[in-house]
Amino acid sequence: MLAVLTSKNRLKILKLLSRRDRYVSEIMELASMDGRNAKHHLDTLEESGVIQSYQQGRKKYYRLIKEIHLEISPPPEGRFILYITE
Structure with a gap:
């Protein structure tokens, strides 16, 4: 899962989808x-189970289907926590 989050472009897409469902050309533009x-990035995110696509008319939409939380703290706690919820 962490590999999915290492791409700046995938993070941009996730940020867009966190606001609302979007169709492909809208994601491309924004x-x-x-x-x-x-x-490529949408396929990677969909294969990882973070997003899902659906067809509405002639447009293919994508939506976020999991919450992703990342918590990193410096020493002395030294935590690195990644959790995903549906």
Whole structure:
């Protein structure tokens, strides 16, 4: 799961989807990505189970289906916690 979150582009997509469902060309425009790049990142996120796609008319939409929380704290606590909820 951590590998999915290491991409700046995937984080942009997740941020967009945290606000509402979006269709592909909208994600491309708002995240400043070409179609091939956006599709690659959307496929990766969908395969990891973080997002889900659905068809509405002629548009393919994506939605966030899990909450992702990351907590990192410096010593002395030295915590690194990543948890995902549905």
